[in-house]
Each structure stands twice: as C-alpha cells, then as structure tokens.
Amino acid sequence: MLQQTASKRQKVALASAADTTALSALVKAHEAGLADYVLFGQEREIASVAEAAGLKIDRKAIREVKGEKEACGAAVEAVRKGEADTLMKGRVYTRVYLRAVLDREKGLRGRGLMSHVFIWEVLHMGRLIFVSDAALNMYPDVEQKAAIVENAVKAAKAFGLAEPKVALLAAVENVNPKMPATIDAAIITQMARRKQVAQGAIVDGPLALDNALSEEAARVKGIESPVAGRADVLVVPDINCGNMLAKAYPFLVPGGEMAGILVGAAKPVIITSRADSEKSKLYSIAAAAFVWRAGA
Amino acid sequence: MLQQTASKRQKVALASAADTTALSALVKAHEAGLADYVLFGQEREIASVAEAAGLKIDRKAIREVKGEKEACGAAVEAVRKGEADTLMKGRVYTRVYLRAVLDREKGLRGRGLMSHVFIWEVLHMGRLIFVSDAALNMYPDVEQKAAIVENAVKAAKAFGLAEPKVALLAAVENVNPKMPATIDAAIITQMARRKQVAQGAIVDGPLALDNALSEEAARVKGIESPVAGRADVLVVPDINCGNMLAKAYPFLVPGGEMAGILVGAAKPVIITSRADSEKSKLYSIAAAAFVWRAGA
Structure with missing residues (x-):
C-alpha cells in the first residue's frame, strides 16, 4: 500500500497531535516522502511525546492550540481553507473529533452522506x-x-x-x-x-x-x-x-493491518482508533493519499 | 482439540450421510478412535460417495432411509432413543435438519433455549x-x-x-x-x-x-x-x-479452523455448513465429544 503513494505529497493536519502512535506514523510517512504535516495542539506536550518516542519533528510545523476540541476545530479549519489536504485524528475522543468534522458550518461535510471505510x-x-x-x-x-x-x-x-x-x-x-x-x-x-x-x-x-x-x-x-x-x-x-x-x-491475523478513512467528506479524513497500531495509522495516511489524489 | 477426546467414544448419527466432507470427517474421527458412527440415508448413494472419496466405510452401519427429511427424522430418533449419542448434519439444508431437531414431540429439545456456539x-x-x-x-x-x-x-x-x-x-x-x-x-x-x-x-x-x-x-x-x-x-x-x-x-486466517455445535439440546447436535471444510467437521465431532462427556 505504501510504495505507490510517494509521487505526490499530501499535507496532513494532525488534530490534537500529542499522540504517540499518530505522531510517529505521521513522522514516518514524512520520512518516506508520503506526506508533509502540520500539528495542532500544545507545543510543550507535542515536543514531549516526540522526545519520549525518539521522533525528530519540525517545531515550525506546530500550531499552538489549547484544548482537544479547539485543536480539532483549528485543524478542520486549516483543511477547509486548503492550508492542509487531509485531516488526521490524534489524542482525542472520536466523538469530539467527529463533532468538528460534521459541523454544518465550519466542518468538512461533502454533498451527500459521509461514511467510513476500513x-x-x-x-x-x-x-x-x-x-x-x-x-x-x-x-x-x-x-x-x-x-x-x-x-x-x-x-x-x-x-x-x-x-x-x-x-x-x-x-x-x-x-x-x-x-x-x-x-x-x-x-x-x-x-x-x-x-x-x-x-x-x-x-x-x-x-x-x-x-x-x-x-x-x-x-x-x-x-x-x-x-x-x-x-x-x-x-x-x-x-x-x-x-x-x-x-x-x-x-485474528498476526501482522494483519488495516487502514480507516472517511469517504464523502469535502476532503480526506482519517479516523483511527486510539488502540490502533502505528502501522495501521501509517496505512491510513497512505489510504488518504489515494483518496486525495483521486479526489474521491 | 483432537487428542483429548480419544478416551471415550461417542456414537455419531449422520443424517443424510451421502456428503463427502461430513462422511470423510466422520470416518477419520472413527479411525482416530474418536467416534463410532451410524449412517442414515440411501446405501447406494452413501457407498458411491465413500468410494469416490476413497473412504472405507462399514456397510453394516448404514440405515437405509429414502429422502433427506426422512433421514434427519430417523437419525434424530436414534439419538433420542439412545441408540446414538450425537447427531451430525450431512447433505441436507440446515432448515430441514433443524426442523427435525426442533420438533416439539420427536425432536431433541432440551429444557431451555437451544443456541449455537462456534x-x-x-x-x-x-x-x-x-x-x-x-x-x-x-x-x-x-x-x-x-x-x-x-x-x-x-x-x-x-x-x-x-x-x-x-x-x-x-x-x-x-x-x-x-x-x-x-x-x-x-x-x-x-x-x-x-x-x-x-x-x-x-x-x-x-x-x-x-x-x-x-x-x-x-x-x-x-x-x-x-x-x-x-x-x-x-x-x-x-x-x-x-x-x-x-x-x-x-x-481470513490461513489454516484457521472452527467447530460448530448446538448447546441446550437434549443431546449434542453438530451443525456445520455445507461449505465447511472436512477438518472443520472433524473439529465439530471432537467438540461434540467434549460436550457429550460433560453432559452439557
């Protein structure tokens, strides 16, 4: 899944970025030439998570926002305005993240029904x-x-x-x-x-x-x-x-990995579970790149 | 799953026995010392299925019955009367098989709800x-x-x-x-x-x-x-x-096998799908042996 997406680089907005596996997946996607990133959250927290996980992150890519709800709102806004291509979920409850995505005025609704694909x-x-x-x-x-x-x-x-x-x-x-x-x-x-x-x-x-x-x-x-x-x-x-x-x-399948994305939104949206592995989150970034390139 | 059941031998009544995978699983269970059997159906058909699959069956274990519904009824009756311990499904639709099992007078109902366990x-x-x-x-x-x-x-x-x-x-x-x-x-x-x-x-x-x-x-x-x-x-x-x-x-799991049994019936009942593998049917016979020994 990973190889074919390296040609064109999406910019991923990570909402509430102080999440070890999400941040790590995104940094690895960046190192693989798969994505650029912009990180929404508190710089101190994000830097501390990165350091603990041994990740080299670009401090200039951090947008300082207090609160998980606020970080989701800011990341959604960045994607809506075209400052980023794809939205990704960090350390935040799915319902809080989705509330920002589904907001009728400030969200990322498309023309029809939004649905999730694993x-x-x-x-x-x-x-x-x-x-x-x-x-x-x-x-x-x-x-x-x-x-x-x-x-x-x-x-x-x-x-x-x-x-x-x-x-x-x-x-x-x-x-x-x-x-x-x-x-x-x-x-x-x-x-x-x-x-x-x-x-x-x-x-x-x-x-x-x-x-x-x-x-x-x-x-x-x-x-x-x-x-x-x-x-x-x-x-x-x-x-x-x-x-x-x-x-x-x-x-059930040792080594079995899956990606998760929203389809039918105005822009690609990645929803992964807090319990998903780093590899699964990396796959989701790759999947979003496919959807982004196809404009689906 | 197989090793531990060899000590005590259940007799399995196979309803509508001219089914390649079910018959083959039952003959292998017999050869492994796991079960004796009695086969309900048309001798000519059962013998022909056995021959095509290269199975050595005991012709004396065949009870000649015409029709799938009738074979189910006769197999259920044998289990109800204690001539066999466990009922097994052969080449017959699940609904026809279950109708015989669930029959209020002639079936194998237990005291409470019957349910299936994979x-x-x-x-x-x-x-x-x-x-x-x-x-x-x-x-x-x-x-x-x-x-x-x-x-x-x-x-x-x-x-x-x-x-x-x-x-x-x-x-x-x-x-x-x-x-x-x-x-x-x-x-x-x-x-x-x-x-x-x-x-x-x-x-x-x-x-x-x-x-x-x-x-x-x-x-x-x-x-x-x-x-x-x-x-x-x-x-x-x-x-x-x-x-x-x-x-x-x-x-999804290569080599992954499962067994299927009814619980809550008066006697152990094996329900496998027509599409299940021979190994899965063999596992179901072993599972029924556990249930039979425990009197569950």
Whole structure:
C-alpha cells in the first residue's frame, strides 16, 4: 500500500497531535516522502511525546492550540481553507473529533452522506478488502446503505480497482423476509441493476461472508453471482456487524493491518482508533493519499 | 482439540450421510478412535460417495432411509432413543435438519433455549474462543441473550475452562442508549453480578472486539474489566454480527479452523455448513465429544 503513494505529497493536519502512535506514523510517512504535516495542539506536550518516542519533528510545523476540541476545530479549519489536504485524528475522543468534522458550518461535510471505510490488506489473498460502514453510520436505512455503497466504491476506485465487486452481507445468502439485512441487500442489488446506484461497480447480495470471499464456498452452496467469492467491498448491515468484522482482521491475523478513512467528506479524513497500531495509522495516511489524489 | 477426546467414544448419527466432507470427517474421527458412527440415508448413494472419496466405510452401519427429511427424522430418533449419542448434519439444508431437531414431540429439545456456539482454535493466541449465537437465534431479546450466555458458558466449561470470561460484544464499549446492543450488554452484566445468570463465569460488556481480545487495546482505551483482553466467550448482538464474525476466522486466517455445535439440546447436535471444510467437521465431532462427556 505504501510504495505507490510517494509521487505526490499530501499535507496532513494532525488534530490534537500529542499522540504517540499518530505522531510517529505521521513522522514516518514524512520520512518516506508520503506526506508533509502540520500539528495542532500544545507545543510543550507535542515536543514531549516526540522526545519520549525518539521522533525528530519540525517545531515550525506546530500550531499552538489549547484544548482537544479547539485543536480539532483549528485543524478542520486549516483543511477547509486548503492550508492542509487531509485531516488526521490524534489524542482525542472520536466523538469530539467527529463533532468538528460534521459541523454544518465550519466542518468538512461533502454533498451527500459521509461514511467510513476500513481497508484490509489481506496478504494471503493478495488483495485489498474494503469494509463499510463499521464506524460512523449506526443503523443505516436503504437510502443510506445505497450512499454507503457509492462511497465505498469511490474509495475502491481511488485505489485503482476498475470495477469493484460489492457484496451486501447478511448472515445468509437467501432473501428472508424476517431478516431486514437480506431485504435491504435485495433492494440495493436491484437498484444497482437499474443503474440507480454504484455505476461502474458490480453489486450483489445478500451474501454471507464465506461465499463473498471464497469461490469454493460459493460453489458448494450453488450460488450464481458475479460477486460471490471475489468481493472487493463488503457492505455490512449495521455498525455492530461492521465493527466486529473489521476489527477481526487485525486481531485474528498476526501482522494483519488495516487502514480507516472517511469517504464523502469535502476532503480526506482519517479516523483511527486510539488502540490502533502505528502501522495501521501509517496505512491510513497512505489510504488518504489515494483518496486525495483521486479526489474521491 | 483432537487428542483429548480419544478416551471415550461417542456414537455419531449422520443424517443424510451421502456428503463427502461430513462422511470423510466422520470416518477419520472413527479411525482416530474418536467416534463410532451410524449412517442414515440411501446405501447406494452413501457407498458411491465413500468410494469416490476413497473412504472405507462399514456397510453394516448404514440405515437405509429414502429422502433427506426422512433421514434427519430417523437419525434424530436414534439419538433420542439412545441408540446414538450425537447427531451430525450431512447433505441436507440446515432448515430441514433443524426442523427435525426442533420438533416439539420427536425432536431433541432440551429444557431451555437451544443456541449455537462456534469454536475457534486461535493458534497464535494459544486459546479457544467461543462465539454465540451466530447460527440459530436471529435477534435474541435480553432473556434469550441471557440463555445464550448460559449455554456458551456450559460449552466452554465442557472444554475444561474453569471460569470462562464472557464478553458481551457491541461496536463500542460505552453504554449508548441509542445502541440496543450496548443496553442489553449492560443489563446482562448486572444480572450476572446479581448471580442471576452464568454463575461460575465472569461476564462483562459492552466491549468491542479489540478490547475483548487484546489487553493492550483495553489498556489504551482505559477500560477496567476482568474480561477485557482475556475473553473466552464472545456473545454477539444478533445473527448477522455473529455469522460474519465467526466466519471471518476460517476465511481470513490461513489454516484457521472452527467447530460448530448446538448447546441446550437434549443431546449434542453438530451443525456445520455445507461449505465447511472436512477438518472443520472433524473439529465439530471432537467438540461434540467434549460436550457429550460433560453432559452439557
């Protein structure tokens, strides 16, 4: 994921920058020629975190702001005004960070729904898998799910996938009127066939995870689908499913790393969890660079 | 998982036995001294599947029954009457199999709720993880979730865990009145503290998957919990979450295998998916042996 982004350099605004793993990831991204940075927070705190982690930071890149909420506001403003390209989360609660991003006047809202995409780099499959929405929209209705599909397809295309294959996940692959996730999947599949959503992508569901990822599982179950076994994008029924599924990857696969970005915002926004590794945050910076370059 | 079960031999009734992977797993379990078997279905079909797979089967163990539904009924009856110990699913749709199991008069219902438990053998963590309910109960209410916790704890104890740690999963670890999964988790945690459910287990939630499995993730997020980072049992909000989470393991982890059993039935019942591997079915037979020996 890292190599291909070095050609063009985004400037990342780190909100509440006194965060060891975020700062360290950003400094490493800078050293790899992947990003410039501007750091929002208290200089003394940022310098102390950097020193403790053995990081060489450019003191001139620090913008002195007191308070986490204020640091988020200032970083968002810098991105909105074009002084930086990408927003990144430092040591601040997600809800505080998102409040600044989602502010109707001073935030980074785009034209439509904003949604979150996790990106797994599944090494043994040799492919990227995009999971959405596992972090922002809690219980999306059909219309919101359609927007989530659109945004995830944009993200996948930003990574160079010409015609992303989207699996609308449920617990089963049959449409069961008692299971709303299967009904929504059927509706959105048909909307896609009518070219109402996700043009330039192939959408199918409901699919269960096994037949979305494994051609063998799809074959055994007799599922005929252009997506089954070859899904690039996994769209989940709600935030509980998505969060568990997305997090399963880095915690179950030794060395498995994932990136997290917002799509549908006016500018690329990185949301990582406080518990994410430095490598995961570095991957998220790289992912944001793809989205930024593609203008998605 | 396999070694420890060889001491005592269960007899497995395979319903609709002309299934390559199920039959092969059962014959291998037999050769490993893990199980005896009785096969329900059409002798000609079973023999032909066995021959194609190069399996040596005992023809005298075949009970000639025409039709998948009828084979399920006859296998269930054999287990109910004590002619076999454990029921196993062959080449038949889950719903047809379950209909025979759940039949109020002729089935294998226990006293309370029946629920399904997936068991991951997570090699890099050196431990077993029990995930429930990912296959049977679709949208359990609080009372049903409490029964699911009870059943999963029984299963974990059957595997020798003295005091299983149960994480009630959600997308977040804070109680959010807008997110029902977090409310149910809070309720059941308090019920457990009042010794209303799952005595002999430690129950805590809501927890997100990362802080349920990783002590480091729990530490970074400042979560104080006797379960965080050390969960043995993961109880999911609904079947969509559970199914995706459980299946993520074998499909994302190369060589990752899982077993699947019903708990709360009158006798051990194995439910595997048609797409599961032979090894996964063999593990399920071993899991059923644990449950059978413990009388759980």
